[in-house]
Amino acid sequence: MADQSLAKSFLNAGEDYDRYRPGFPDEAADAVLPGSVDVALDLGAGTGKFTSLLVSRAARVIAVEPSEQMLDVLRAKLPGVEAHVGTAERIPSADAAVDVVTVAQAFHWFDREPVCAEIRRVLRPGGTLGLLWNHSDPSCAWDRACTRVAHPGLAGGLTADDAVTEVLPGFGEPRLVQVPWQERITRADYIARWLTVSSFLAASETERTRMVGELHRILDADPATRGQDEFDLPQITDVYVYRAA
Numbered sequence: 716m717a718d719q720s721l722a723k724s725f726l727n728a729g730e731d732y733d734r735y736r737p738g739f740p741d742e743a744a745d746a747v748l749p750g751s752v753d754v755a756l757d758l759g760a761g762t763g764k765f766t767s768l769l770v771s772r773a774a775r776v777i778a779v780e781p782s783e784q785m786l787d788v789l790r791a792k793l794p795g796v797e798a799h800v801g802t803a804e805r806i807p808s809a810d811a812a813v814d815v816v817t818v819a820q821a822f823h824w825f826d827r828e829p830v831c832a833e834i835r836r837v838l839r840p841g842g843t844l845g846l847l848w849n850h851s852d853p854s855c856a857w858d859r860a861c862t863r864v865a866h867p868g869l870a871g872g873l874t875a876d877d878a879v880t881e882v883l884p885g886f887g888e889p890r891l892v893q894v895p896w897q898e899r900i901t902r903a904d905y906i907a908r909w910l911t912v913s914s915f916l917a918a919s920e921t922e923r924t925r926m927v928g929e930l931h932r933i934l935d936a937d938p939a940t941r942g943q944d945e946f947d948l949p950q951i952t953d954v955y956v957y958r959a960a
């Protein structure tokens with residue numbers, strides 16, 4: 716099971732998370748919802764970065780998220796979305812009421828077995844589960860190095876492989892769609908983004924200062940970023956699409 720102190724580090728995040736974290740490309744949402752549906756539910760919705768892509772794809776969109784602060788931002792941005800405080804372990808929805816459940820950048824925080832059973836409970840028969848992660852493009856050495864500062868055990872950044880198995884209980888074999896995309900980002904925003912990542916949020920002041928110093932050292936050393944106020948950040952969104960078995 717995931718380290719719950721890290722999972723809870725988001726409880727007080729909100730505006731900074733929304734401002735600095737990357738969004739998701741449209742193609743990632745298309746992979747989960749190729750056509751429109753009646754009801755889509757975004758689990759661990761945060762400030763609504765992925766939820767916003769569901770709005771044009773579902774008649775009714777529900778967001779479930781444990782952090783009130785994250786949800787406040789989501790409610791202000793997406794007033795048409797039904798936003799509920801709740802967790803993946805106890806989804807505030809009736810049985811077989813949802814066509815699609817999505818989990819963006821959050822499934823690794825969940826207790827997999829009970830959460831899969833809970834997602835199956837709320838999904839209509841044959842419903843879809845979409846799991847999404849943004850991660851570093853392995854070809855980008857400086858972003859990979861910065862990722863190691865946040866996640867010392869990971870070579871390429873958090874990917875689905877670190878969190879998911881190929882098959883989840885109660886679901887068929889997944890289909891994997893990988894969407895490469897690129898973002899223009901200022902150096903200041905790139906650093907501020909790392910400060911919204913769980914390991915930075917949970918670190919002591921001293922440790923955080925050391926980690927930020929390490930990020931600056933990497934950006935000052937790499938020829939692609941040295942002396943630049945802005946650079947192109949390549950990313951890949953992994954989308955795992957499951958059907959309820």
Ligand SMILES: C[S@@+](CC[C@H](N)C(=O)[O-])C[C@H]1O[C@@H](n2cnc3c(N)ncnc32)[C@H](O)[C@@H]1O
Pocket residue numbers: 722723725726736758759760761762763764765779780781782785801802803804818819820821824825
């Ligand atoms: C990295 S953020 C992703 C937020 C959003 N989906 C996005 O892509 O921007 C992870 C989110 O999972 C939420 N979370 C952590 N544990 C959870 C749980 N047991 N059930 C539901 N959400 C949880 C956190 O509060 C946080 O908002």
